[in-house]
Amino acid sequence: SQQGEEDPQALSIQEGENATMNCSYKTSINNLQWYRQNSGRGLVHLILIRSNEREKHSGRLRVTLDTSKKSSSLLITASRAADTASYFCASYSGGYQKVTFGTGTKLQVIP
Amino acid sequence: DAGVIQSPRHEVTEMGQEVTLRCKPISGHNSLFWYRQTMMRGLELLIYFNNNVPIDDSGMPEDRFSAKMPNASFSTLKIQPSEPRDSAVYFCASTQGGGGGYQPQHFGDGTRLSIL
Numbered sequence: 690s691q692q693g694e695e696d697p698q699a700l701s702i703q704e705g706e707n708a709t710m711n712c713s714y715k716t717s718i719n720n721l722q723w724y725r726q727n728s729g730r731g732l733v734h735l736i737l738i739r740s741n742e743r744e745k746h747s748g749r750l751r752v753t754l755d756t757s758k759k760s761s762s763l764l765i766t767a768s769r770a771a772d773t774a775s776y777f778c779a780s781y782s783g784g785y786q787k788v789t790f791g792t793g794t795k796l797q798v799i800p
Numbered sequence: 801d802a803g804v805i806q807s808p809r810h811e812v813t814e815m816g817q818e819v820t821l822r823c824k825p826i827s828g829h830n831s832l833f834w835y836r837q838t839m840m841r842g843l844e845l846l847i848y849f850n851n852n853v854p855i856d857d858s859g860m861p862e863d864r865f866s867a868k869m870p871n872a873s874f875s876t877l878k879i880q881p882s883e884p885r886d887s888a889v890y891f892c893a894s895t896q897g898g899g900g901g902y903q904p905q906h907f908g909d910g911t912r913l914s915i916l
Contacts, residue, residue, distance in 0.1 A: 719901060719902070720901060720902060722901075722904065722905075724905075724907075729909075730909050730910075731804070731891055731893075731907030731908050731909045731910055732843075732891070732893075732905070732907045733907070734904030734905065734906070737902070737904065739902075777843065779905075781901030781902075787848075787856065787901075788833075788845055788901055788905075789845070790835075790842065790843040790844075790845075791842075792842050793842065793843075
């Protein structure tokens with residue numbers, strides 16, 4: 690499989706806590722994106738980090754990228770019940786839009 | 801603004817039947833992707849179009865699968881003949897731009913396909 694790996698596969702936390710998800714990929718990338726998927730719906734883009742960036746913030750989201758380890762992490766601070774969803778990383782490589790999605794982390798935030 | 805529109809949302813059919821999934825991308829987007837999602841294999845890229853031309857179809861599992869994009873506002877994914885192992889959720893996504901993937905993809909809500 691060419692998929693990236695994500696861990697943990699599942700995560701359950703209390704509302705207000707922080708959630709951290711990790712992603713590893715296999716080839717050199719142009720950029721890496723994180724997506725969220727609510728049950729029964731399509732994926733929704735959250736944030737993009739370029740290969741020459743190490744950290745990026747957007748609201749309660751913080752993404753880091755370590756190209757030497759071929760890994761990225763997504764931190765959601767002060768989680769809310771509405772954050773309950775599956776989260777996927779997507780690594781982009783090549784001259785066009787060759788994309789590989791990770792296996793996903795299923796996050797449950799308990800009110 | 802209208803997002804990516806897929807139809808049908810659900811499809812149940814018997815093995816051996818032809819299945820056609822449809823997608824209308826966001827107006828102005830020039831790249832379109834078809835994905836398949838299953839519990840066992842996760843989200844797999846099947847085929848990618850740029851400016852209506854198939855660029856990479858290496859993810860299409862077998863000759864039973866075919867995809868077309870006759871114009872910028874419509875694409876189809878066809879399975880003929882269908883088999884039970886084709887049961888999955890099929891997503892269509894669109895985006896602007898060409899190489900590098902520096903624009904986010906916009907996904908439809910998928911077609912849940914069940915082959916009996």
